[in-house]
Amino acid sequence: MIGIENVTWTYPHAEEASLHGLDLTVAPGEFVVLCGASGSGKSTALRLMNGLIPHTHDDGALTGTVAVDGLDTAVAELDAIGLVTGTVLQHPRRQFFTDTAEEEIAFAMENFGFPPDLIRSRVAEALDRLAGAVPLETRLRDLSGGQQQQVAIAAATAHRPRVLVLDEPSSNLSADAVERLASTLGELKAQGVTIVVAEHRLRYLEDLADRIVVMAGGRIDVEWTAAQFRSVSDADLAREGLRGRVHTADLPGLPAIGASVNASTDVDGVPDGALELAGIRCRLGGRVVLDIKCARIPAGSVTAIRGVNGAGKSTLARIVTGLQRSRGTIRLDGKKLGRLARQRASAIVMQDVQRQLFTDTVAAEIALAAIDAPNPPDIDMVLVGLDLDHLAERHPLSLSGGQQQRLVVAGVRVSGHRIVVFDEPSSGVDRRHLASISDQIHQVAATGAVVLLISHDEDLLALAADQQLVLTPPDRQESLVAGIETAEQEAAR
Known part of the structure; x- marks a missing residue:
């Protein structure tokens, strides 16, 4: 054939x-x-x-x-x-x-x-x-x-x-x-x-x-x-650089409430530097795709955003980074951030990273990402850590999918933003580079940034995440609640 x-x-x-x-x-x-x-x-x-x-x-x-x-x-x-x-x-x-x-x-x-x-x-x-x-x-x-x-x-x-x-x-x-x-x-x-x-x-x-x-x-x-x-x-x-048995990530839950939250829990207090979400509600295509009444995402650690396909994970990423309109309020350090302010404060690794490559060499791509960073890390060391140093003069679009993924991760690493979202950063990534990406995610969090890691990759979550917020489609959660209430009413009769 x-x-x-x-x-x-x-x-x-x-x-x-x-x-x-x-x-x-x-x-x-x-x-x-x-x-x-x-x-x-x-x-x-x-x-x-x-x-x-x-x-x-x-x-x-x-x-x-x-x-x-x-x-x-x-x-x-x-x-x-x-x-x-x-x-x-x-x-x-x-x-x-x-x-x-x-x-x-x-x-x-x-x-x-x-x-x-x-x-x-x-x-x-x-x-x-x-x-x-x-x-x-x-x-x-x-x-x-x-x-x-x-x-x-x-x-x-x-x-x-x-x-x-x-x-x-x-x-x-x-x-x-x-x-x-x-x-x-x-x-x-x-x-x-x-x-x-x-x-x-x-x-x-x-x-x-x-x-x-x-x-x-x-x-x-x-x-x-x-x-x-x-x-x-x-x-x-x-x-051979191949992945083996999947390591399931067993992570503590993040306190949050709302129709999109799989297991709502009380939200008490606001940790220093936390990203606060209040009354976040977004509609796309005539239906509610995200509904979070309250959540506090801590700084200095990695919060995994999990859930089935269509639960609103990438929508949350776009809202947090100011790329998607929604109802509700978002605060950082207690200060309300509008969409433009969130865009300035945020960096994101998208699922399709080709949309984030703008220059003609790997080295130029990293330099562009670091141009406004207040205290950028050693760029050469970041390239070495992600096994990109030997590709410094290559055109980004000539790289493999996994290499492009690591390049955008490197750019986010040196950008110095307060809010950083990694949306499926391990797609196209082999076993060895999975560990290096996890290390870079931890280093971003160590700067005091609020880090959200959206992923279905259990191997990456086990390596990189500290806690999790599990989302569910709002209509599914509302149907579940309605079903429970109906069952309770029937039992009461």
Whole structure:
């Protein structure tokens, strides 16, 4: 089904090749997981399979051959390759062309000229599967990252491709969404779809994968069958830079009350330097997406913001940093902060960090971030700590996803802001760099900043967080309360 023979690829303007003599064969119906350290070539290998290389990088240097379902991807038309392949990117919003889930699922089939009746039936089928997890009436841009990804999978598979490639599909997903992802991939595998997944989180795939391929330096370093992988020790995984058993974070709860708070508790007193939230309420797409009556977020420590996809975590981040309008009041050190004041006082690492890269070198990106910092740390030491020092003269957009993630973390580290939000900072990050990111988060908190860490990554939370605020969708919480009240009333009768 997929044949990659002796492929070497160098991106335009890159000094070194990203792939070196890569050989990989994937049989029809096989489920293969590509893994390895950040920058090892996983995402580049996927771009060979869906034709993005060389078609969208026609001034790069490619040697060797790539065939997918009998098509030579270097000479076949991109739409012909797209008809037999489906792709899900790490950040799904980059691949959306429309405003709603219904339109997005229909989009590819319309472009391929499918009959209208067939399009309608497949769209209806896909929407039925999504209905329980995604608010279908909400515009795609207002969905959470996990909800966007579920729509992206539905859109990528509606035209029934024979090959599906996914790049870090679990990176921004809650535990329940990962279960749905695994279930969806299992169904596609049972239908005979050939699946290739580039991932750092491996355990949810161990009952699905037929083969695990570990990449290093643009080459295949080692391969395991599914049976072999199950017996690989954590020490062996660590030597390959791979994540092992998930370490569940058991964190104390932050006192808070409100419809969005999973377990409301009394809020007493205001710690020195705390960020106070009072009466925060936000509506998007005609529904309430965040409702926090009262919360106190302490300075000098790391507060994890947790909850299912769509619980309002990223909305809270945007409100705190002044990027989203809402009702309510926010105070820092007892002083009320309007939106502009919060923007000046805040820094954020977004889920899609490419939106935060502005300069032409890694060094310039860090210098820009530190330009107004009152007491910036040693920039060279920050680069060393995040394993970016050897990339100082590289263009940020030429880096891998994990390297870009660490670059934006480095920028936030040197910025000196009082309020710092890390929104899924470990997506695309391998085992070794997970520890370095955790260390930088702790160092930001040590400056006395209020630090919010939004993440589904249990490994990162166990390393970095001190306490947690668990959010739940306000409508779900209100339904739960209503159900409890109804049950109590019935019992009273």
